[in-house]
Amino acid sequence: MLDRADRRLLLTSARAHLLEGADPALRGVPGHVAASWRRSASSGVDPGEVSNEYFTDLDLGSRLIHCARPVIEQLAEEIADAPMCVALTDNGARLLVRRDSDAQIGRVLDHVHFAQGFGYAEGTVGTNGVGTVLEFGESVHIIGAEHFVEPLQTFACAGAPIRDPFTGRIAGVLDISCRSQDSTPLMHSLVRTSAARIERNLLMDRDQTQQALFELYSRVDARSRGAVLAVGQRMVMSNAAMQTLLDLADLEALQDHMRFAMTGHARLDNQVDLPSGTRVRVRGSTVVVGGDIAGVVGVVGVVHEPDGLSATALERRPAPQLLSDTGRARGGRVVASSSPAWRAAAATVEQALRAGQAVVVLGEPGTGRATLLSDLHLSLHPAGSIVFVEADEVEAAPREAADRLLQPGSEPALHVLRDVDRLSPRTAQALFARLRTTARPLEHVAATAVQSGTAEAPHGPLLALFRASTSVPPLRHRSADVPALVRALLAELAPYREVRLDGEAMRLVVRYCWPGNVRQLREALASALRLRPAGCIQARDLPTYCSSVPRSSLRPVDEAERDAIVTALRCAGGNKVAAATALGLARSTLYRKIRQYGISD
Numbered sequence: 273m274l275d276r277a278d279r280r281l282l283l284t285s286a287r288a289h290l291l292e293g294a295d296p297a298l299r300g301v302p303g304h305v306a307a308s309w310r311r312s313a314s315s316g317v318d319p320g321e322v323s324n325e326y327f328t329d330l331d332l333g334s335r336l337i338h339c340a341r342p343v344i345e346q347l348a349e350e351i352a353d354a355p356m357c358v359a360l361t362d363n364g365a366r367l368l369v370r371r372d373s374d375a376q377i378g379r380v381l382d383h384v385h386f387a388q389g390f391g392y393a394e395g396t397v398g399t400n401g402v403g404t405v406l407e408f409g410e411s412v413h414i415i416g417a418e419h420f421v422e423p424l425q426t427f428a429c430a431g432a433p434i435r436d437p438f439t440g441r442i443a444g445v446l447d448i449s450c451r452s453q454d455s456t457p458l459m460h461s462l463v464r465t466s467a468a469r470i471e472r473n474l475l476m477d478r479d480q481t482q483q484a485l486f487e488l489y490s491r492v493d494a495r496s497r498g499a500v501l502a503v504g505q506r507m508v509m510s511n512a513a514m515q516t517l518l519d520l521a522d523l524e525a526l527q528d529h530m531r532f533a534m535t536g537h538a539r540l541d542n543q544v545d546l547p548s549g550t551r552v553r554v555r556g557s558t559v560v561v562g563g564d565i566a567g568v569v570g571v572v573g574v575v576h577e578p579d580g581l582s583a584t585a586l587e588r589r590p591a592p593q594l595l596s597d598t599g600r601a602r603g604g605r606v607v608a609s610s611s612p613a614w615r616a617a618a619a620t621v622e623q624a625l626r627a628g629q630a631v632v633v634l635g636e637p638g639t640g641r642a643t644l645l646s647d648l649h650l651s652l653h654p655a656g657s658i659v660f661v662e663a664d665e666v667e668a669a670p671r672e673a674a675d676r677l678l679q680p681g682s683e684p685a686l687h688v689l690r691d692v693d694r695l696s697p698r699t700a701q702a703l704f705a706r707l708r709t710t711a712r713p714l715e716h717v718a719a720t721a722v723q724s725g726t727a728e729a730p731h732g733p734l735l736a737l738f739r740a741s742t743s744v745p746p747l748r749h750r751s752a753d754v755p756a757l758v759r760a761l762l763a764e765l766a767p768y769r770e771v772r773l774d775g776e777a778m779r780l781v782v783r784y785c786w787p788g789n790v791r792q793l794r795e796a797l798a799s800a801l802r803l804r805p806a807g808c809i810q811a812r813d814l815p816t817y818c819s820s821v822p823r824s825s826l827r828p829v830d831e832a833e834r835d836a837i838v839t840a841l842r843c844a845g846g847n848k849v850a851a852a853t854a855l856g857l858a859r860s861t862l863y864r865k866i867r868q869y870g871i872s873d
C-alpha cells in the first residue's frame with residue numbers, strides 16, 4: 273500500500289507523461305481518473321490554471337434547489353466541525369448553491385472560482401468532483417493530485433449525481449469539498465446518501481397530475497410483462513423492456529404520436545409506423561385529473577420489423593428535382609431521402625393522401641413539411657393543385673378559411689393549412705368550432721405545425737380533427753441528405769450555371785446543425801452564390817455561422833464574437849497565432865473560444 277506522499281509522486285509523474293504528449297498506460301492511476309485526464313487533455317484544458325466561465329442565467333428558483341435545500345442544510349450541520357463546503361450544481365456543472373462550514377475554506381474556494389455561477393464542467397476545468405460526475409454518470413471522490421488542473425490539486429472533492437426519479441436523467445450534482453489533507457472516505461458515502469435524499473424529495477414534489485400519471489404507470493408496469501411507456505406534458509417514463517425495444521428516433525416518434533393521440537381520445541389502441549419502418553401497437557389510457565389531461569400510459573408491442581417497409585412514391589421516383597418555392601409547381605420532386613424517419617413520414621402522408629384523409633405534418637419550420645405534402649399530392653394527381661392557406665389569412669377571416677377547407681372543390685386540390693400553431697387561441701377555437709360542425713371527417717386537407725401540442729394548447733383540439741399525423745425529422749438528423757439537397761438547391765438557384773461546393777465547403781455544410789433546416793441551407797447557398805456566382809464555392813463564401821457548431825444556443829453578442837473569430841481565422845488562413853493577434857486576444861483565450869463555439873479547424 274502506497275503512503276500519501278508516494279501516491280502523490282506516482283500521480284504527478286503519470287500526469288506529466290500524459291502532458292508531454294506520450295500516451296502512457298497510466299499504471300496505478302484509478303480507471304475513472306485516467307479516463308478523465310485523457311478527456312481533459314483532448315478537450316484542451318489548460319493544466320496550469322482554472323479558466324472557467326461565469327454564467328448569469330442560473331435557475332435559482334428551480335425544483336432541484338427547492339428539494340435540495342433542506343438536505344444541504346442538514347448536511348452542513350453534520351460537517352460543521354470540519355473545514356468543508358457543500359455545493360449543488362445543475363446538470364451543466366454550474367454552481368447553484370455553496371454552504372461553507374468556515375469562512376477560510378470559502379475564501380480558498382473563491383480563489384479557484386468554485387463559487388455560485390461558475391461552471392465546473394470537465395471540458396473546462398478538467399477532472400473534478402462535479403464535471404467528472406456528469407461525464408462518468410456515477411459518484412466520484414477526486415483527491416489532491418488526481419485533479420487535472422494544478423491549482424485544484426490542493427483540494428479533495430466527493431460528488432454524486434442527483435437523478436430525476438421520473439426521467440432517470442441527471443438533474444444536478446451534490447458535492448462536498450475540502451483541502452486534500454482533510455479528506456476522508458466518509459465524504460464519499462455522505463454525499464451519496466444525501467444525493468439519494470434529494471432524489472426522494474424530487475419524487476415527493478411532483479404536482480397532482482404528475483403523481484396521477486406516475487401511479488397509473490406504476491400499476492400498468494406491475495401488471496404487464498411488456499414494454500410500458502408513459503408520456504406526460506413535461507415528462508416521459510419507460511420501463512426496462514421499453515428502453516430496449518426501440519431506437520431513439522423511433523421512441524421520439526412514438527412519444528409524439530402518443531402526445532397527439534391523447535388530446536382526442538380517452539382510450540388508445542393504435543398501430544403506428546415508426547421512422548425505422550418498425551410498426552408497433554400501443555394500447556393504453558389517458559389520465560385526466562380535474563379536467564386536465566395529465567398524459568397517457570400505454571403498453572407497446574412490435575407488430576412487424578423494418579423488413580416489411582413498403583416502398584413509397586418517393587422511393588420509386590427517377591432523378592431528383594425540386595419544387596419551386598411557391599410549392600405550386602406541377603410534378604415537382606423533393607430530393608429522395610435516405611433517412612428512415614423521412615421515408616416513414618412520406619409513407620404516412622402518401623397513405624393518407626391516397627385515402628383522402630386529413631393529415632397533419634409536424635416538424636421544425638423549414639424542414640420541408642409543405643414541400644413533402646405538395647410534392648406527394650402532385651405526384652398522385654398530376655393534374656391537381658395545391659392551395660396554401662397561411663396562418664395570417666386564417667387570422668384575418670377564420671370563417672371564410674374554414675369554408676374553403678370544408679369545400680375543397682371538384683378538381684383534386686389539396687388545401688394545406690400552414691403553421692397551425694401560429695394561430696392565436698381565439699382564431700384556433702373559431703376554426704375548430706366551424707370545422708367540427710360538419711358530420712363528415714375532414715377530407716383532402718392537410719396541415720403543418722411544429723408540435724402536436726398539449727390538450728391545453730389552443731390548437732390541440734383543432735389538430736385532433738386530422739385523422740393521420742406524422743413527424744418529419746430536422747435536417748440535423750438527416751445530414752446524409754445534405755449533399756443531394758445542396759446539388760438540387762444549387763440547380764434550382766442557379767439553373768444555367770455550373771456551380772458546386774468544394775470539399776471543405778461541403779464538409780462544413782454537412783457538419784453544421786441547420787437550426788433553420790432546409791430553408792436556412794437554401795439561404796446560405798443563395799448568399800454564397802452572390803459572392804461566387806459560378807465555379808467552385810469555397811468555405812469562405814459560406815456564412816460565418818457554418819464554421820461553428822456551438823454546444824448551446826448563442827446570445828446575439830456571442831454570435832457577433834463567434835463571427836469575428838471565424839472571419840479572423842479565415843483571413844489568417846487558419847493560423848491561430850495570427851488570428852489571436854489580429855483580434856487582440858491571448859492565444860489561450862482564442863483556443864477556449866474556438867472550443868466554446870465549436871469552430872472548425
Ligand SMILES: Nc1ncnc2c1ncn2[C@@H]1O[C@H](COP(=O)(O)OP(=O)(O)OP(=O)(O)O)[C@@H](O)[C@H]1O
Pocket residue numbers: 594595596597605606607635636637638639640641642643644690691720757760790791794
Ligand atoms: N426535400 C426537399 N427538397 C428540396 N427542397 C426542399 C426540400 N424540403 C424543403 N425544401 C425547400 O426548403 C424551403 C422550406 O420548405 P417548406 O416550405 O416545405 O418548409 P416547411 O417545413 O413547410 O416550413 P415553413 O413553414 O418554414 O415554410 C423551401 O424553399 C423548399 O423548396
